[in-house]
Structure formats: structure tokens, C-alpha cells
Amino acid sequence: MSTWKNLLLQDSASPLMEQLSYFHDHAMMILVIITVLVGQLMITLFFNKFLHRFLLEGQMIEIIWTILPTITLIFIAIPSLRLIYILDEINNPMITIKTIGHQWYWSYEYSDFKTVEFDSYMIPTNEMNNFSFRLLDVDNRMVIPFESNIRLLVTAADVIHSWTIPSLGVKIDATPGRLNQVSFTLNRSGLFYGQCSEICGANHSFMPIVVESISPNYFSKWITKMTNI
Structure with a gap:
């Protein structure tokens, strides 16, 4: 059972990921229908004994197998275009965070609070606790409040990285000399893991990302503590 779970999408923690999951199920349903239909036609073709020596054209079947794929593509394209615009929308962010990719760690700057910035390194195996995840836990997590619109500004200091959290439905390139942005909202508290x-480069597998989602009240206390350090 656990093997099958590894093949599925992670549980969504944001409205964006929920929409991505719905679109995935929608597209998979269409693909299953196509696969079953084509499979049935192929099996019928292999095992029937129908012959037509003088069949030279079939206008009606040509029209049908041109129109049906077009309609199918429309059913896939319309939700896909809608989702692209939703993922690209930035609406009144409550908090802006800038993340910078380095070889091989991440830096975070809370742009709304002048003195809050820190580096986030992977915890080495020999320093891990019993409850830590190997190659995934970091010493400083990105802390954000849930049910708040977050704007993330992403760039890199050396080479191209990619800031990715699967359960949030967020994957954005960190490119040197370029500032990309993405917006997301978490709908529950918890720890959410990702990787570049x-x-x-050589240590590409050793720069994980950890987002800690907490209540707005606890976030206010945390940011006050960080500001006073």
C-alpha cells in the first residue's frame, strides 16, 4: 500500500494545489477513456475477420476521428488555461518574503521587517535528532502564517536553482540577475518539505526547503522575537 501512496500527489496544503489535483484527476479521466477506447478498437481489429477489398475512402469516419480529438483537446485546454492564470495571479499580499538560492543553501529575507533575514542549511546526518527527516530537515525554517496571502520573491546568487514545495503546488526557478515571484496561501498549519x-551542482541534493505554517498570533510573536535579536 505504501508503494502506491508514493506514486500519488502529496496532500494539498493550499488552494493552488487543490486546483492542480482536480486538473490532474480531470486529465487522467480523459486519458483512461481514450486508452480504453483505443485498446478496444485494437483488440477488435486484431481478432475480427472482416474484409473489404474495395474500400478506398471513408469520409464519415475521417470527419469523426478529426472532430473527436479536437473536442477532447478543448476539454483539456480550457481548465488548463484557467489554472495557468490562477497560478500567476498576485492579489494584495500580506507578507513578502525574498528567498535567494546559493550553492548549496537558501537565504530568506522578510522584506516587510528590515532586520529579519537568515540562512537555511540542511542538518548534517551526524547532528540529526531522532524525529528529523534525513536530507530534508534544515536548521532555520521559513516561518509563515496560514490563511494569509504570501508573496515570494525568488532569485539566485550563482547558478539556477528551483524553489519547490510539492504540497503547496509551488515550483519557481531562482535565476541569477532575475527576480521571479509567486503567490500562495496555506490553509492549515504544519511542516512542508521540498528540495531544489x-x-x-555537486551538492544539488543537499539544499532542502522547509516551510513551517503557524497561526497568525504565533507568527506575530515569532517575528517580534526575530526583530529584537
């Missing part, structure tokens, strides 16, 4: 998804 761009091959960025």
Missing part, C-alpha cells in the same frame, strides 16, 4: 528541483 534544478540540477545546480
Whole structure:
């Protein structure tokens, strides 16, 4: 059972990921229908004994197998275009955070609070606790409040990286000399793990990302504590 779970999408923690999951199920349903239909036609073709020596054309079947794929593509394209615009929308962010990719760690700057910035390194195996995840836990997590619109500004200091959290439905390139942005909202508290998804050098596998989602009240206390350090 656990093997099958590894093949599925992670549980969504944001409205964006929920929409991505719905679109995935929608597209998979269409693909299953196509696969079953084509499979049935192929099996019928292999095992029937129908012959037509003088069949030279079939206008009606040509029209049908041209129109049906077009309609199918429309059913896939319309939700896909809608989703692209939703993922690209930035609406009144409550908090802006800038993340910078380095070889091989991440830096975070809370742009709304002048003194809050820190580096986030992977915890080495020999320093891990019993409850830590190997190659995924970091010493400083990105802390954000849930049910708040977050704007993330992403760039890199050396080579191309990619800031990715699967359960949030967020994957954005960190490119040197370029500032990309993405917006997301978490709908529950918890720890959410990701990794750099761009091959960025020898230690590419050792720059994980951890987002800690907490209540707005606890976030206010945390940011006050960080500001006073």
C-alpha cells in the first residue's frame, strides 16, 4: 500500500494545489477513456475477420476521428488555461518574503521587517535528532502564517536553482540577475518539505526547503522575537 501512496500527489496544503489535483484527476479521466477506447478498437481489429477489398475512402469516419480529438483537446485546454492564470495571479499580499538560492543553501529575507533575514542549511546526518527527516530537515525554517496571502520573491546568487514545495503546488526557478515571484496561501498549519528541483551542482541534493505554517498570533510573536535579536 505504501508503494502506491508514493506514486500519488502529496496532500494539498493550499488552494493552488487543490486546483492542480482536480486538473490532474480531470486529465487522467480523459486519458483512461481514450486508452480504453483505443485498446478496444485494437483488440477488435486484431481478432475480427472482416474484409473489404474495395474500400478506398471513408469520409464519415475521417470527419469523426478529426472532430473527436479536437473536442477532447478543448476539454483539456480550457481548465488548463484557467489554472495557468490562477497560478500567476498576485492579489494584495500580506507578507513578502525574498528567498535567494546559493550553492548549496537558501537565504530568506522578510522584506516587510528590515532586520529579519537568515540562512537555511540542511542538518548534517551526524547532528540529526531522532524525529528529523534525513536530507530534508534544515536548521532555520521559513516561518509563515496560514490563511494569509504570501508573496515570494525568488532569485539566485550563482547558478539556477528551483524553489519547490510539492504540497503547496509551488515550483519557481531562482535565476541569477532575475527576480521571479509567486503567490500562495496555506490553509492549515504544519511542516512542508521540498528540495531544489534544478540540477545546480555537486551538492544539488543537499539544499532542502522547509516551510513551517503557524497561526497568525504565533507568527506575530515569532517575528517580534526575530526583530529584537
